[in-house]
Amino acid sequence: MATDSSNKTIFAAMGANLAIAITKFIAAAITGSSAMISEGIHSVVDTGDQLLLLLGIRMSQKPADDRHPFGYGQELYFWTLIVAILIFAIGGGMSIYEGITHLINPSPLKDPMWNYIVLGMAILFEGFSWTVALKEFLPTKGKQSFWQAIKNSKDPTVFTILVEDSAAILGLIVALLGIFLGHLFNNVYFDGIASIVIGIILAIVAIVLAKESKGLLVGESANxxxxxxxxxxxxxxxxxxxxxxxxxxxxxxxxxxxxxxxxxxxxxxxxxxxxxxxxxxxxxxxxxxxxxxxxxxxxxxxxxxxxxxxxx
CATH class of the missing domain: 3.30.70.1350 (Cation efflux protein, cytoplasmic domain)
Structure with a gap:
């Protein structure tokens, strides 16, 4: 079953994402930034994903019975696959939609100060969560590359949080650049482009997670x-x-x-x-x-x- 370290990683990520989501939506409401709305959606999806991973851990710990003589361990792999689908459909899809909408109907630029403050705080929170996930992941990595370690990992909770947090930090940097360039060149389209790029990042992450979860779910050998x-x-x-x-x-x-x-x-x-x-x-x-x-x-x-x- 999933270890206590998996729970620790999930709780750290969930707490960080919940706090970040609230601050992002407040900043988006004040400034009207499309990239900030996408980032807020991203954090809400991540928080929901972590709740589903906790559900998967709990369901996987049910004792074996006559209908499932080998236990319910693969419940965790199923819910990890659901997490990947949600990241792709809600996180990636809504971010791309929000970006396209902003490009078609651009809103006037407003003072970006709140965006910078929130994004700076978000990077710190996500950095903390990413550090916790990395510390739990490194002992399983050994001499393998990061990609090999993710492919060979049998505990999807840790590598899912690590990949999600990595995508979150990258998305925050993209949002920061989009807002900064938009005000630097007085161009409203940078913000919408940033939102679309964030959506593409989430879609790529979802595809990677879905592929790894599928391998575990359909019956993967031990390492x-x-x-x-x-x-x-x-x-x-x-x-x-x-x-x-x-x-x-x-x-x-x-x-x-x-x-x-x-x-x-x-x-x-x-x-x-x-x-x-x-x-x-x-x-x-x-x-x-x-x-x-x-x-x-x-x-x-x-x-x-x-x-x-x-x-x-």
Whole structure:
């Protein structure tokens, strides 16, 4: 399941976005800035997204039952996909619409001072939230690049907040530039263009998140290092002749389903094979506590029975 660090990241982001949304809409009402309205929408969507992630975490922690024998861990992946859709449809779509509307019907420029104050505060708030998310993400990154770490991550809550906050900071910079350039050149169209650019940024972020969430939702394997360790640990067990296939499925951030196809030594008795399986399961759970379900298929059993029947 999602860890306490995931909750910490979400609460930090939600608090920052709620405060930012209020100040952005106040500034937009005072100045009439299209970019500020888009940024306000962006912050409201982000706040709603974090509530959905918390819902996903809660739903994923429901115990397994007869209808869902492997639990509800993938609920989190489903709600992460919903978050991506909302970012694309509401955040990106409304920002682009607001920008186009402003270009068609531009409003007169007003004193930008409130916009600068609010955007400055927003950058500080978003920077704090981004720092919290980054601190939670870096331990999982290791030697991978950021993009590889995001693709290989099995906890969408942390990388979703990190990507959202990165897009938010970039959007704030775009809004700041749009307002500044609009007043510098006395051109009302810079503000609308900034709003459209913010919408495009949100749409790109949504597509990235949707792609990663889809991979987890439809059944993604455990990370390559875990699979390699499983194979190595299995080979160290006496009585294991060959590890034929290692099949894994990520059911939740800290929950993996494992199916092993193993060829045991032919001289092992049924009791010895059972003891070997029990020992191997204990070893795997000790080194990888995230493996909750283990199924081991003994390939040599069928071969042994066939050879014994043919000799008779």
């Amino acid at each position: 390559p290092q875990t699979i390699s360790n499983i194979r190595s640990l299995s080979k160290t067990e006496p009585g294991v002749k060959e590890v034929m296939r290692v099949l894994t499925m990520q059911l939740a951030p800290q929950e993996v389903l494992l199916n092993l196809e193993i060829q045991f030594s032919k001289n092992l008795t049924g009791e010895e094979i059972a003891l070997t399986v029990e020992s191997l399961e204990a070893k795997l759970r000790q080194h990888h506590p995230e493996i909750k379900q283990i199924f081991i298929e003994a390939k040599s059993l069928a071969a042994t029975r066939q050879s014994s029947q043919s000799s008779e």
